[in-house]
Amino acid sequence: MSKFLFAAMPIQGHISPGLPIAKRLVEDGHEVMWYSTSKYKGKIEATGARFAHVQSAKDLDDSRYEDWFPERSKFQGVNQMKFDLKHIFFGEMPAYAADIAKLLKEFPADVVVIDAAFTGMLPLKLTGKAPKIAAYGVFPLTLSSRDTAPFGLGIQPNASAVGRIRNKLLNVLVENVMFADVQKHANKLLSDMHAPKLPYSALTAPALTTDLVLQGTSPSFEYPRSDMPSIVRFVGPYLPAKPTGFSPPPWWDEMKDRTVVHVTQGTIANQDFGQLLIPTIQALAEEDVLVVATTGGRPVSDVDIPLPNNVRLESFVPHHELLPHVDAIVTNGGYGGVQQAIYYGVPIVTAGKTEDKPEVCARVEWSGVGINLKTDRPTKEKILHAIKQVINEPQYKRNVTRLSKEFRLMDAIENTVKELEKLVVSK
Structure with missing residues (x-):
């Protein structure tokens, strides 16, 4: 049997899809460890996986982000996304990487399973110190493409000749202007860890630096891309487990x-x-x-x-x-x-x-x-x-x-x- 280490952003929508995956792996006889915050300890242990508590990283509670990051509420839309990328996702990257490097010595996983936004494996991957990595998708594909506008703008795809010109210009604008400060921030953190710069944009790097992307939907709910990376697999929607003991309200x-x-x-x-x-x-x-x-x-x-x-x-x-x-x-x-x-x-x-x-x-x-x-x-x-x-x-x-x-x-x-x-x- 194999060893799997799970590490997802400590956010309900990022953790929940992975829980039934971990449970099935345990039931099939594999060894599973899951690195996370105390809020999710009970749910993780209910799958049969071993719980590994964050050490260097913050013990975040995703329902109280404004307590941890009070200035977050000042931002909306794309600006709030940029804030989150800098302070919540990439901000915790060095601490996540330090914790996981220690865990991998104790638990030499065959595969590290992350959600497609988890940044903690990036320093290890870029320095050649990571085992195989698989990412499960908990939001639409962030991957840039000649057929689509950049992720985050909410613009419909267009694969026509004119559309591809539009897409190219928008991708350059987003990566080199709108999100340039996020990219610079992430690369500074990597440099401080003696790791190379991101080989992709900050939005796509956590997924594209893996060996496998398991997109949690069907192809009909994702934009078609003629340049889709070969590591992407559509597995179907990750739905939460059906609740037990539900008591209907009086109405x-x-x-x-x-x-x-x-x-x-x-x-x-x-x-x-x-x-x-x-x-x-x-x-x-x-x-x-x-x-x-x-x-x-x-x-x-x-x-x-x-x-x-x-x-x-x-x-x-x-x-x-x-x-x-x-x-x-x-x-x-x-x-x-x-x-x-x-x-x-x-x-x-x-x-x-x-x-x-x-x-x-x-x-x-x-x-x-x-x-x-x-x-x-x-x-x-x-x-x-x-x-x-x-x-x-x-x-x-x-x-x-x-x-x-x-x-x-x-x-x-x-x-x-x-x-x-x-x-x-x-x-």
Whole structure:
């Protein structure tokens, strides 16, 4: 049997897809260790993997980033992405690398499994001190291409002759101007560690410096690229495990024979419910629909408005249980939540501008499974109009049903484990 060391950014959306992978590897008899923060110790140990606590790195809690980085809230959109790259992702790179170098002496892994944003393996890879590395994708592919605009802009792909000129110019602009300070920051950190400069842009380097990229979706929910790297495999969407012991809330049966709209701002970009959750509730107040709103784990009392009679508000409801009853979802565009909606054939209205959300929203539009409102603060009127469109215009249901069938034919965990086992024995 083989040894696998997992190391992902300590963020729920980055950790969660890896948990069932680790669990399956343990069940198949492999040795698995997972390096992470104390917040995720219980979930990691529940897979059967050995937990390795961060030592040099910060013991971050992704629900309290503003406590660790109070200035983060001053930035929005691309500027917040740049802040995160500098201070959260690359800022912790030297400490992650130091910890993992020590772990690999204790636990000589055959393969290190990371999420596609984890920077801790870069110094080891660039100095020739890393074993084989596989990355699982927890957001849309960041890889630059002649056929696509740069990641982060939320611009549709264009592989025509004119489109490729546009893409080339935009890629140069993003890498050499917009994100030049991020690249410089990362290279300074690498230089201080006596490691070479990044061979790729800061956005793509964590994935492209691996031996295998396991993209957690189907090809129909990712832009086609004629220059796709050979290390990329599409394995299917990484969906969370179905919950056990779910007790439906008292209103559950009200969803029968009703049009149901679900609204959520996810678990990270939900500090301000005035962005999407509250406007959606207000937009649907006079409509003949049942609105199921969730606060992503925050107290429901944080939604400080009088609730219309057609609203049912909960802190959390498992999507596996809820989405089969839903006719449309309004979301700020988290990659995992959007793919769960597609899996259950639910048309989508998206409105997100932070993290990877502009790219997720753009793919919702491109694949035809929903409407991208292209803002994180849509008006009530725009929300209502979009909801009526995805419910009443048949192409959205038709497209999401087609993609749902594709998702259901792909077993992401099975496909991932097979690829990891092949990587172990590859030369």
